[in-house]
Amino acid sequence: MPFEPDLIVLDAPAADHPFTQRVLEALPGVPVRRDHTPASAVETLREEAVDVFGAAKRQLVLTTFRGSFLKKCPGLSPGMVCCNYYVVNLIKNCVYDCSYCFLQDFLENNPLLTAFVNIDDLLVELEEEFREHPDRSFRVGTGEVTDSLALDDLLPYTDYLVPFFNRQNNAVLELKTKSDCVDNLLKQSDPTNVIVSWSLNPDEIVEQEEVGTPSLPKRLDAARRCAEHGFKVGIHLDPVILFDGWEKGYGRLIEQVFDTLPAHQLEWISLGSFRYRPNLKRMMQERHPHTRLLTQEHVAGSDGKFRYLRPLRNHAYDTLRTTIKRRAPEVDVYLCMETKEVWEGVTGHLPRADETLDRFFDF
Template identity: 30%
Template structure:
């Protein structure tokens, strides 16, 4: 899965670097000055790298937590995101990371303490306010857990910050460390979902929807709160029947009381990013589908988008309270 490991010299003695290297005993790391030397190089081939990605262990400098757009949230007064990792094990057709980065290598920022300090500071500044921290913007929050130990580190941090909510956004069926810990109230495990048949075609390398639902069921039985993320909503023949079946499958397995929130988001790409995605995925049926330029975005026609969001919102209301629905259609 990992081609070559690179390590920034400045963190070669970091305890997390040492323990990650131990799990790759046959790999000899190459030491570099800054991750950007490799990661930001021009004229890299994202698609070729995706088959043989390198792992770059780095230290994140500058700001560690960032504000999300105003239209983005799941019920808290303030919303931020943080990225301990760039890139993802999976390879979804619509993934904007392919259009955003020139490299498909995994960058893992091992200095979790810096993220943690900024989160604690922010909670101090916003004393008494509810704040959500989204962790799965530049990666999948759980898929790399066996290597990163990200969730293992951050659950105890959030346990000490009851007004802060951590969203782990994932398509992974990774159960550890969640099943071996008692659930905490201020963490939501948010699963990205779409009809089975569509996911098979465009959520490349990601676990099937059946497996994701199965894991949601296990975690809800354990007492974890589950988020349902239908972002992007995908249009196609029989989409109404497909989404109806998907919701029915989910709610047969996951009890209503375990649902923290659900969100819908339209399929949308910034114009320039869309051009890069088409170049990288010329065969993609999704990208060559009925998309149109609206303002600065490539997206479905307004009436299609409106119909899909309304249909799905009405449908899910028959399973879960409307108060759990949030708008997360903003772009970062």
Template identity: 85%
Template sequence: MPFEPDLIVLDTQAAAHPFTQRVLDALPQAPVVRDQSPEAAVAALQERALDVFGAAKRQLALTTFQGSFLKKCPGLSPGMVCCNYYVVNLIKNCVYDCSYCFLQDFLQNNPLLTAFVNVEDLLAELDAEFRAHPDRAFRVGTGEVTDSLALDDLLPYTDYLVPFFNRQSNAVLELKTKSDCVDNLLKQPNPANVIVSWSLNPEIIVEQEEVGTPSLLQRLDAARRCSEHGFQVGLHFDPVILFDGWETAYQTLIDQVFDHVPGHRLEWISLGSFRYRPNLKRVMQERHPATRLLTQEHVAGADGKFRYLRPLRNHAYDTLRRMIKQRAPDVDVYLCMETKEVWEGVTGHLPRADESLDRFFDF
């Protein structure tokens, strides 16, 4: 169903922005509270809501972002290999409610669904950064603390971002999503320098753990439509989740992928295992008591996150990589937030030695 917030929280600085008016015009029935800070709105939720994080997803704060939009990916952690990725956060929180979502812990103190309306400041910052470093290849994603496309009909950031990245010679934009909300994106005539990527899991995981998201086939149909429009497509099997029969389930998933999107239209596939910080386990148990993700043994890594034992991760990555290469030998497959030891165990080398990934991995 289309998202309709229970309340729009509009601060003073955001009120005059053109982007704000577009959002308000798209939601004429939504009640608006003006001149209230997001912090005050969260405090009000804390007084009456049992599940504050869940209730905060139903309120939309429109505000301006102060500071630098462009940041290095948080995957640059102790002991982890970094893929030279940059992130831009235009929205904070997500309308979906996956059991494993790190935002439940990460945004616990300020979980309000928040959209930053000063898009012109973002574009000016990106333009200056890209011009200052013409020899650097920038891979920029908007899906770190939200879903890049789930609200694109109401918060049409792609109307601004896609034409901007079309003009760049040293940067690509990745729109990472679990949604099938691509109608607004497909109005863009030029797909250059834009990769639309989907986070995928077998349908049994979608049904059990990815609450409120479109089905696997809905996502794959959206990927097909984007591919046919000329967009390159990326895929993220992340988090890879191990359960009885996971090999068969992921083989079915991979077959479904290539039945919808030809291998030559895939820009990359990333693999990343289920991982979490210690406090997220408690939050998952409280908000998603039916989750099945915490029954196996997990161990802490150098970055403080808990993961499956390394031999299990190695086996899973090796199995999935082999399945993918059987269907598309030339597609780039890389690992997300993993150690050098796991990289070498799965691929036989570090990414700096993989010529096909040289444009994305800079050491």
């Protein structure tokens, strides 16, 4: 069913913006509070809701963003190889409720589902940045603190972003999603410079840990439709989760991917292990008591995040990379938020030794 919030909190600076009016027209039956600030809305939830984070997903704040939209990926941490990724946050929080989602911790102080309506300011900023650095390749994603497409029918940012990136000579847009909400995106006639990527896991993990998300077959069918429309497609096997039988589970998943999508349409496949900061573990235990993700041993890395032991990660990455390359040798495979030592242990080299990945990676 299409998402419909329980309440819209309308911040005064956003009230007369055309994007705001477009959203309000799409939700005629949803109550709007113009005198209710985001801070007071959060305070009310803390007083009334048992699950504050879950309840906050049901209240949509329409506001403006003050400051610079474009930022380097926060995954850039000591000891980690960075893929030179840039992020733009037009929405905060997500309508899905994956047990492992870092937003439970990251947005704890202000968990309301928030949409920034001043997209015209964003486009001006991006235009200036891209023009100022014509020799730099920008890979810009909108799916860091939300799902890029889950609300695109209601908050149609792709109507503005896709035509803008179509015109760029040194930038690509990545729309990262777990959704199957691609109908609005497929209204765009030009797929140039746009990559639609899916975060995938085996059926066992989708059913147990990725609450509220579309099934794996629905995601793959959406990816197929985008590929047939001409969009390049990316796949993120992230987080890789080591459950009993994971080798068979991920083996089936990889076969499903290539049975659905032609290899030449895949821009990349990324691999990243399950990881979390200490406070997220507490929130997972409180909000998802049936999760099975915290039963194994995890150790803290140089970035403060807990991960599987390095030999387990190396084995998992090597297994998945070998399986992918056996089926499609031409597909680029890279590791997300990993150390140089793991990169070298799995691939035998750092990404700078791979011409197809070199344009994105930096140290």
